[in-house]
Amino acid sequence: MYFRIIRNDILKSKAITLTTMIFVAAASMLVSLAAILVVNLSGALDTLMTQAKTPHFMQMHSGDIDTARLKSFAEQNNNVEEYQVVEFLGMDGTQIILGDHSLSDSVQDNGFSIQNEKFDYLLDLNGNIINVSDGELYVPITYMRDNTVSVGDKAVINGKEFTVSGFLRDSTMNSSLSASKRFLVSNKDFAEIKELGSIEYLIEFKLKDFSAIGEFETAYASAGLEANGPTVTYTLFKTMNAISDGMLIAVILLVCALVVAIAFMSIRFTLLAKIEDDYREIGVMKAIGLRLSDIKKIYLAKYAGIAAAGSIFGFIFSLMFQGMLLENIRLYMGESENSSVALVLGIIGILLVFLAIVTYVNFVLKRFQKISAAEAIRFGTSQEKIAGAKRFTLIRNRLFSTNIFLGIKDVLARKRLYATMLVVLVISAFIMIVPQNLYNTISSKSFIQYMGIGNYDLRIQTNISDKTNEIVKTIDSDSAVSKYTVLTTKTFKVKTSNGSEENIKVELGDHAAFPIEYSEGRAPARDDEIALSVINAGEMSKKVGDYLTLVIEGKEKYLTVTGIYSDVTNGGKTAKAVFTDNSANVMWTIICVELSDKSLIDSRVSGYSDKFDFAKTSDIDEYVSQTLGSTINSVEMASYTAVAFALVITVLVTLLFMKMLVAKDRYSIAVMKALGFTNSDIKAQYVSRSVFVLIVGIILGTLLANTLGEVLAGALISSFGASKFNFTVNPFNAYLLSPLMMIFTVLIATMIGTSSAGKIKISENIKE
C-alpha cells in the first residue's frame, strides 16, 4: 500500500520530484568528484615526487659560490643523505624561439639544465627519467598546455638549433606559481650555450629525516652559506604542485555545500507544502490508530527513494566527468596509483549526502507530532494562529494596490513556507555579490596599498648592482623626472626569538620619498629603525616598539620596529629600513620615479626599456596588473561564474516554488476568480509575493555580503599578506545591476511558474 501511495504521489508531482532529484544528483556528483580528485591528486603527487626524487631543501643562489664550503657543510651535517649543486642557465625570453613562437613575452624565468645525477630528476610524460641526446630539447609541460610548441618542432636558442623531442615534468618547477621553468639539454649542448646566459645555482639537499627540516634550515642559515635567492622546501614544492587543483577542489566543495543547502531547502519546502495538503489525511490516519512512525514512513520512503535515485545518477555523472577534471592532474603529475580508493571514497561521500537527506527529512517530519487528529478532521487545516501581521489588514492598507497587498499578506501569513525561498535568494545574492566585490577590490587602484608600494609612476628593477649608477645618472639628468628614489633589497640574518638565525629580505633606501600606508606605526626614519610586513611581523611576533636583531658581518645590529605594512609581494615577507650597508650582496634594486608630466609615462617606459635592456622598466599600473594579473583574471572569471550560477539557482528555485504554490493554492485562486479577480490580478499577486521575498532577500544578501563576505574575503587576502581589508564596492554593479538581474530572472520565473494559474477552472476547484 505504501508503494502505491508513494508512486501516485510522485506521478502527481513529476516536475517537483524531478527538480529535487536534480539537486540531489548535483550534490552527490560534486561530493564524489571532490573525493575522486582529492585521492587522485594526492596519489599522483606522491608518485611524481617519489619518481623525481624531489629535493627536501633547495636554495637558489646567484653570484659566486664556494662549493668546497658547501661540500664540507653537507658532509658534517649528519641529517644530509645526498647533496648536489645544479646549474640553471637563465636566458632572456627573446633568445628562446620554440617552433613559431618566441618567449619574449613570457613572464617566466626560462632557463636550461642538464639531467641531474643523484635526485631532482626531470621526467618524461610516462614518469621515466629522461635520457637526452645532443641536439634534443625537452620543454616544460606548461608550453605544451598552452600550445606553444609540439614534439618535432624546431627550437632556436640564441642561434643554436634544437629539435623538441618531448615534454618534461619538473617536480620542483611544474607549477605555474613557480616563477622559473627548466628546459633540458644534453651536457655537450649545455656547455655550448653556457656563455650566452647567466648561471644561477640550485643548491639541493635530500635529508635522512625530513621532519627535522626546521633544524636543517637553521643550521644552513647559521653557517652563513650561499643564500642570494629564494629558499624552497619539500612541503612548499608539494603545495605549489597541488595548489591549482587544490583550489579547484575547494571550489567544488564550496559549490557542493551550496547545492546541498539548496537541495535541503527544496525538500523542506515541498515537504511542508505536502503536509499542509495532506493535513486531513494525516489526522485521519492518526485517528484510526496508525502509529506516528508508520505515517512518517510513507513520507520518508518517498524522499529516500528520490535521494537514492539522485545519488545513483550523481555517481554515474561523476564517473563521466572525472576524466575531464583529472586531465590536468594526469598531465602534470601522471597517474595515481590508488584510483580504486578514489571510487570507494566517492561512494562514501555520496552515502553521507544520502544519510544527511534522510536525517533531514526525518527532522522536518517531527512536525507530525503537533498535528491534532481532532482538529485535522474537523477543519482540514492547521489551526495554528497566524502569527504577526495581524495589524496588516486590507482596510488599513493605504500604501499598496489590493493585489500587491494580497501578495505581501500571503508572505507574512505563511512565513515558514516563504522562509525557504528567502534563504535561497539570500544565498544567491551573497554568491553574486561577494566575488564581484572581491574582483573590484583587487582590480581597483587603491589595492596598491596592500602591495607595499608607494605612489609613483614607474619603476626600474635590475638585478645587476654594478649598473645601478648608470640608471641613476640618466634619471637624475632627465628634466621630466620630478622625484626619484633608489631602493635596494638585500638579505640579512635575523635572530629569532629562540636564538637561531633566519634570512630576511630588507629593502634599504629613503622610504619617506614615496610613503606607503602603514596599518600600524610609521615609516623607518633613522638608522636604527625598521618596518615589517604583516606576515613577517606575525611570524616573528613583533609589534611596533619591539626590538629586532639583525646580524651583519657577524655583528649584531639592534633595530626598533616603527611600523607594520601590508605587502602581498615576495610571499608577503619583506621589511623596510634606511641604514646603509656595504656588506651583503644586492638581490635587486628598484628605482622609483615620479614624472612631472603624467602624459610622458608611456614614452619614458619605452625609452628606458630600450636604454636599459638589462633592467625591467614598467609603468606602475602595468606592474600591478602583471603581478596580480592572473589572480585578477581568475577572480574575474569566478565572479562571472558565480553570477551565472546564482541566476540559474534563482530561476530553478523560483520556478519550483511558484509551481508548487499554484498547485497548493488552487482553491483560493478559484475563489478569487469567482469573486471577479482576473488572471492578471492573480499573476500580479504572485509576482508581488516573489518580489517581496526577493527584496528582503537582496537586502539581507547584500548586508551579509558586505559583512560576513568581507570578513571571508579579508581572511583570504590576509593569507597573502594584507592587513585590514575593506571591500572596494562598485555600487553600480553591486547595488543596481546585480539586484536588477535577480529581479528580472525572478519575474520571468514567476511568470512562467504561475502560468498554470490561468488554467485553473473555478467549477472544478471551488468545491472542497
Next chain:
Amino acid sequence: MKKIIIGDHIVKAFGEGDEQRNVLDGVSVEINEGEFVSVMGSSGSGKSTLMFALSGMDGFDGGKVVFDSRDLSAVGENELSDIRRTKMGFVFQQPTMLKNLNILDNIILPSMRGNRKNVVKISEKARALMKRVGIAELEKRDIIQVSGGQLQRAGICRALMNSPKIIFGDEPTGSLNSKSAQEIMDIFSEINADGTSVMLVTHDAKVAARTERIMFMRDGKIVSELKLPKFDGMDMDGRLEKVTVKMLEIGI
C-alpha cells in the same frame, strides 16, 4: 418584466467519445429582475453546472447566455471577471474565504480591486452589512475563529458589497444546522425584498419552498416548474407540501 438572465438551449458535455454525456442538455432558463428562484434536483442532475454556466464561471458547449442584455459568450475573460465582480454576488456551500485575511478584509476584498481610494466608504458599507446580518462584532476575527453560520453570513455580506443585480447561492445552507439555515434564508428573503434577484441551487425542499419559482432538473434538463406566491412569513407548511408533492410527482 425585464429579464436579468436568459439562458438559451445551453449544452455542456463531459467526457469523451462513448463516455460523453450532456450534463446540461439544451437547458433554457429566464430569470426576471427582482425574482427569487431556485433550482432543485438530485446530485448529478446538473443544477450546479447550470449555475456556473449562467454566471460565466464556466464555459459551455452550445446555446447562449445573456446577462443584463449582454451575450456572455461574446465577452472576454477579463470582462467576465469584471461582470462577476460588479454585477453578481456568490454564496457557496462551504464558506469560500481566504485563510490569510480576517472577516472584514474578506468581505471587502472584491470591492477593493482597483478601488482602494474608496476604502472608507467601502468599510462603512461592509460594517453596515455585517450589522444587518448580525455579525458586527466579528470583523477582526480570523475565519477559523467563527462558526459556520457566522461565516456564511460573512459570505453573504461579501456577495452584497458591490450591490449586485443578482445573487447566486450554491447550496448556501447545505452545511448549516436548521436554525442557522432558517436565519440565512431570512437574509436572502430580505435581500430579495430590496429588489435584488436571487437564484439558489439546492436539494433541500425547505429552502426551495421559500422561493417564488422552483425549477426541477433531472439528467441535464429542466423537467418541471412550480410557481409560488412571494413568501411573506406565513403558510410555510403549505408551501413545503406543494414542493414535496411536486418532487414525488416527477420522482426526484
